[in-house]
Amino acid sequence: MARQNTLDALRADPEISVLIIGGGVNGIGTFRDLALNGVDALLVERGDFGSGASAASSHMLHGGIRYLENGEFRLVNEALRERDRMLLNAPHYAKPLRTTIPIFRWFSGLLNAPLKFLNLLDRPGERGALVIKIGLTFYDFLVRKERAMPQHEFRLREAALREYPGLNPAIICAASYYDAWMPSPERICLEMTLDAEAANSRCQALNYVSAIAGDGEGVVLRDELCGAEYRVKPKVVINAAGPWIDFVNEDVGAGGQRFISGTKGSHLILDQPELLAAARDSEIFFENDDGRIVLILPFFNRVMIGTTDIRIDNPDEARITDAEIDYLLAMVSKVFPRVRVDQSQIVFSFSGVRPLPYSEGGATGQISRDHSIRTLPASGKRAYPVHSLIGGKWTAFRAFSEQAADQALDDLDQPRTVSTENISIGGGRAYPRTDAERDAWLGDLRRRTKLPLPRLRQLFERYGTRAEDIAAFIAVGNDHALKHHPSYSRREIEFMLQFEKIEHLDDLLLRRTLIAMLGETTRDLISELAHIYAESLGWNDERKVNEVERVIDILRDKHRVAL
Ligand SMILES: Cc1cc2nc3c(=O)[nH]c(=O)nc-3n(C[C@H](O)[C@H](O)[C@H](O)COP(=O)(O)OP(=O)(O)OC[C@H]3O[C@@H](n4cnc5c(N)ncnc54)[C@H](O)[C@@H]3O)c2cc1C
The missing domain is CATH 3.30.9.10 (D-Amino Acid Oxidase, subunit A, domain 2)
Incomplete structure (x- = not known):
């Protein structure tokens, strides 16, 4: 469902089973788990998906050998298993x-x-x-x-x-x-969000929407793109705001205890x-x-x-x-x-x-790197329990999310019907494992799309089997390489604009691609992308100028990139 339609639907019917606050890997993992188990859930993320701690990791999927020294055997054991699952899924x-x-x-x-x-x-x-x-x-x-x-x-x-x-x-x-x-943790977050929505039409995830207050019966959300406010009435709240958990609990009327250092x-x-x-x-x-x-x-x-x-x-x-x-x-x-x-x-x-x-x-x-869930039960003052997801490693997100989803399923008195243990993520589905399988897969895609093999190989390296949809999209329009970053093409960018919940220029440069992280952003590239966004998303000149300024500010302020 398009973003505004989801918001309109919430205005008309604010009742939801589970509200997840925070679209980092743990909130998104929980969202996916609940979606697959047939629960209607709404996830709100005040920035872009995977833009908090989940974007800032050392990009390791590891057991964490160092934690053995702290006696964290449970965590290391779980993380090693989850690491191996990620290699498969x-x-x-x-x-x-x-x-x-x-x-x-x-x-x-x-x-x-x-x-x-x-x-x-x-x-x-x-x-x-x-x-x-x-x-x-x-x-x-x-x-x-x-x-x-x-x-x-x-x-x-x-x-x-x-x-x-x-x-x-x-x-x-x-x-x-x-x-x-994992070179692209933010893309894993995005793809799990899309998978969850595709699996269950009663589950929606909104980026640039914050939880800002709670009145005991409902939680007030603010659309950060236009300032509009909405009030939803959840049966269960999952606070997956990572390092912001205490701030969110305070805002939604569940404060008083400090959970995070x-x-x-x-x-x-x-x-x-x-x-x-x-x-x-x-x-x-x-x-x-x-x-x-x-x-x-x-x-x-x-x-x-x-x-x-x-x-x-x-x-x-x-x-x-x-x-x-x-x-x-x-x-x-x-x-x-x-x-x-x-x-x-x-x-x-x-x-x-x-x-x-x-x-x-x-x-x-x-300090322990293990994860835990702290529950504030429903009370006379608050109609819903709030489960806060504390700590944890990126690597172990699936197991942690499963535990969080179990809490919500318990609250709702619903059984678990699906385990995410062996469920592939996004472009990891039907992934060709051997060179021969990959060549056959690429050859078949070449026959169907007529795109050159090196280009298909590049898309496969970037997006896994999601390259199939991207290549098909590229094949039915006029495509050309970007002037200021020729390894990307215009239709490839347009695909992401249409299907990957992009709102700002920085979403694309910092989280849908590795362009910024590899130090490949230039002012010329930003202008070229702003032009494509304007044509694709209907931005006017003022929005274009504001967006260009915004991304240059973010790169300077948060990443010390001076353009
Ligand atoms: C420097 C560093 C290195 C690390 N290295 C590794 C590693 O190599 N391997 C590993 O396994 N783990 C690593 N980790 C740990 C791992 O990255 C985190 O534990 C994990 O990403 C936490 O995810 P999260 O979803 O809980 O939090 P986050 O990713 O922070 O997500 C919380 C989200 O909540 C949103 N939010 C906040 N307030 C609101 C609100 N009011 N309304 C709506 N949304 C809100 C935020 O914008 C944010 O996106 C590292 C972490 C850091 C910081």
Whole structure:
């Protein structure tokens, strides 16, 4: 249903079973689960889908080997299983990733876990080879039954330096193991939203709609595009506002308790071919001098480096600081001392806030990364229960969403009929797994659309099997490459404008594509896109000018990109 039609329908009939506030991965995962289980749900997201913490992660789908040290076995076990499910259910956006840990000591860090258990440790000591060996053996053990990727391996110094000649010669050995990464988390969020709506016509998701107040019977929503307000009457509310959970509870009349202690994490994207070559397609995961675990991640022709972990009260204020930039650039020399990195190589940066459970003081790295649901039951003052989704990893969103959906199903006295465990996401459906299957798939699409094979291959790489719809759309109109970004075409952009819930220029540049993140945005490209938007969405000149200013401001303010 078109956005305005959904809003009109809510005005006419405000009763809904479940209202989900927040369109990050956890809200969207819950929305999808409820949709598949036949519940009518409304999801509202005050910005664009997947634009909060879910856009700011290190892009890892991982068990989180570091959390073993904190004794978070349940979380690691669940996350490993969910990682492997993502490789199966979203193979277009979840990719195996070889990860290498350069190691500088043999025995240190052995007491980290016991000391942490006894509450005698605030900052972990350096992790030596033995501790890492124990962790990786346990990691392998947890997935021994459904092993999707190779087991870990250790190499002594000489062998490690042969493979990674740029590594710091002070290492004593290196360990490699497999995790996974996701280049486009925001597209996974979008595709799950579209899947949910397609599965259940009584489920709608609206971006740029905020929950702003509650009066005990209903929740007031504001359309952020025009300021219009609507009042809905839910039976159950799920607060999936991530780091904003306490603010939302306060606004909708469910405040009073503090659930969240957010910590900010920032990342840089560098254009540094020497660093890219040194990492040799592996994530380099290592302990910085201050005991923090940091990473260097090859990201197409760029390199991502991250991250920091700093307490912050207001997530709206999360921006990378000069001190964080210095910290992130300096850490590279610990593992690749001969590679020069500097500010001129930064093409993009981003910051976000981890919605961690409330805690006072202590080292941020020691706060639990596990998830939990805090329920405020319906009361005399409030007709509906509010379930707040606290914490969690991107990786484990499906399991967390299932637990949230179970709470809502219980409230509604409805049974679970479908599990999302084996349900593919968007362009991961009917995904050709082998080279031969992929070639056959592409060949068939070529026969039907007459588009050149290299172009179809590119669409497949970008969108998985969703490329089928996009190619069909491209084939029936006049298409041409964009003048200022020729790897995209006009019809490809028009497809996203028509079918991917786009409202602003930044939705496309930051979340439907990787253009901004790879540092490929230019003023000329923005003008060209604004022109296409105007023709497709009926923008007048004033809207065009405002939108161009808006995206330039966002890039400067939130991503330190000066155009
Ligand atoms: C720096 C960093 C690195 C991370 N790295 C990893 C990693 O590598 N792997 C991993 O598995 N996990 C990682 N995580 C954790 C993971 O990203 C988060 O736990 C997860 O994305 C949280 O999703 P969410 O849906 O709960 O919150 P969010 O994605 O923040 O979604 C909440 C949404 O609520 C919306 N909202 C707020 N107020 C309102 C309102 N009034 N009305 C409507 N909507 C509202 C916000 O706009 C936001 O989009 C990382 C997190 C950070 C910050």
